[in-house]
Amino acid sequence: MFLDTANTEYIEKALESGIFQGVTTNPTLLLKEGENRERKIEELFSKGVPFLFVQAVGSTFNELYEDAYRIYSLAPEGKKIGVKISLNQVGVGVISKLKKEDPDHVILGTAIYSADQAILGALAQCDYLAPYVNRMSTHGIDPYEAINKTRAFIDSRKLNAQIMGASFKNSQQVVYALTSGAHTVTIPYDIYLQMIDKEIALSAIDVFNQHGEELRGM
Structure with missing residues (x-):
């Protein structure tokens, strides 16, 4: 599981749980923090982020390709950084070139709205594929069917791509994405x-703690 934010406070709190493999960001999240991209990336790594995904930007092949390498160069020694690349014609071409040059480049294909788009990303050797669950739903597309079909394709051909569900508005969407094959x-x-702080559970925990204190006084 990954945390989708560039907020340092949230990241520090979430990493304490031990369940997050890393952090994903995008230009919108980075801009929200009001800091230069390079400085923010340096800060996030200094906070103990084990793996960081950063979106490459550019409308042409060369712009996107050069920004991807710029991002890879920002990883401190001993740290891992992955590049997010949107899946369109330009993006798929850049992904294929990056993978041919170095199969160890970690790439997350983003802006996925359909199974066929995700399948092309898997064939281009993306390490991860990010279907936008809530955005698909709001556009009348069944994200869970798309995830299921994509997973079936990946498994049947023994491809290395992993589906990383993204764009969520509630915890039930997360559960459905995972149980559909993400x-x-x-x-x-x-x-x-x-997902973790359910009000009904917190109330029960408060009772346990209260009774525990009473037991200590007996």
């Missing part, structure tokens, strides 16, 4: 809280 997900901090 290998993992990237979620914002508020969705993480929805």
Whole structure:
């Protein structure tokens, strides 16, 4: 599971859980923090982020390709960084070239709205594929069917791509994505809280703690 944010406070709190493999960001999340991309990446790694995904940007092949390498160069020694590349014609071409040059480049194909788009990303050797679950739903597309079909294609051909569900508005979408075949997900901090801090559970925990204190006084 990955945390989808660039907020340092959220990242530090979430990493304490021990369940997050890393952090995913995008230009919108980075801009929200009001810091230069390079400085923010350096800060996030200094906070103990084990793996960081950063979106490459560019409207042409050369722009996107050069920005991908710029991102790879920002990983401190001993740290891992992956590049997010949107899956369109330009993006697929850049992904294929990066993988031919170095199969160890970690790439997350993003902006996925359909199974056929995800299948092309898998064939281009993406390590991860990010179907946008909530955005697909709001456009009348069944994200869970798309995830299921993509997973079937990956498994039947023994491809290395993993499905990383993204774009969630509630915790049930996360559960449905995972049970439909997503290998993992990237979620914002508020969705993480929805999943772990259930009001009814917190009430029960408060009772246990209260009774525990009473027992100590006996």
